Amino acid sequence: MQKEDRKNRTSKLRKIELIAWFSILLVFVCLIAGLIIRHNNSFETHDIYFPDVYGLIVGSPVHIMGVPVGYVTKTKIIKDDTILVRFKVTDKSVHLPKNTLATVEMYGLGGSKSLELYPPDSNKIINQELLVSGNDYFLVERPKRLRDCWTLLYQMYKTLMNIVYAVSNFGAEINEINISPEANNFNDSVQFLNYSNNWIDNSSKNMENFRQVLEHFEK
Known part of the structure; x- marks a missing residue:
């Protein structure tokens, strides 16, 4: 009987000790969690x-x-x-x-x-x-988005192309007036405008190809 009582007391003491350590660990975890939450809420x-x-x-x-x-x-x-x-x-x-x-x-x-x-x-x-x-x-x-940048760039090129077209047409109309055969500088300017017109056409085609490639890439 004494041995059984001693075993029961020992078992109870171990349970109490286990509960005590578990309680201490729980308090420690809650304390750390509270500090972490307080630290995060301070931001x-x-x-x-x-x-x-x-x-x-x-x-x-x-x-x-x-x-x-x-x-x-x-x-x-x-x-x-x-x-x-x-x-x-x-x-x-x-x-x-x-x-x-x-x-x-x-x-x-x-x-x-x-x-x-x-x-x-x-x-x-x-x-x-x-x-x-x-x-x-x-x-x-x-x-x-990337397509927004492309749209803005495309609008800029269209505006520039329209300006060059307008200037080119203006130069062609003045050329038809037949001002003077000695106006070599003017003829050079018209040639430059024609060159610019062709350059804008090529640039527009390249930009259109680039736009199609970009749309395919985004898909």
């Missing part, structure tokens, strides 16, 4: 809304004028045309003022995306058509 966190994040993912860097200051912590579709982007500023020396401009840009050779922030500048001209509504603290600009 500046913001939510912004985009119609298109252009490949931005959780963990993507956040830059202010090219300097890394944080990372994206969450991306979520909240409506058919709205995506929530939550990011954290890990540099405690940085505070984002109101009307900070935010957009998604490509960086690096691999085509990675980053959230780019620019401080408010009263002298900077901002295209209001590119701004996204629903953001009170930030000015959010729609991401510029």
Whole structure:
């Protein structure tokens, strides 16, 4: 009987000791978790809304004028045309003022995306058509895709081509007036305009081929 009582007491003591160590470990884990949560909550966190994040993912860097200051912590579709982007500023020396401009840009050779922030500048001209509504603290600009750059470049070439065509036609009309046979400089100018006209035609064809290749690449 004494041996059995001794075994029972020993077993109870071991259980009590195990429970005590488990309680200490649990308190230690909760303490560490609380410190981690408190540390994470001490960082500046913001939510912004985009119609298109252009490949931005959780963990993507956040830059202010090219300097890394944080990372994206969450991306979520909240409506058919709205995506929530939550990011954290890990540099405690940085505070984002109101009307900070935010957009998604490509960086690096691999085509990675980053959230780019620019401080408010009263002298900077901002295209209001590119701004996204629903953001009170930030000015959010729609991401510029590769096809947008191509469209702008193509419009520039079309405008330049129209100007050259107009000048070329103007020169041809003046040439028909038959001002003077001694006007060699004028004839040289007309030849130059004709050369420019042909150059624009060739450039337009090359740009059209490039546009088709680019569209095929994006698909």
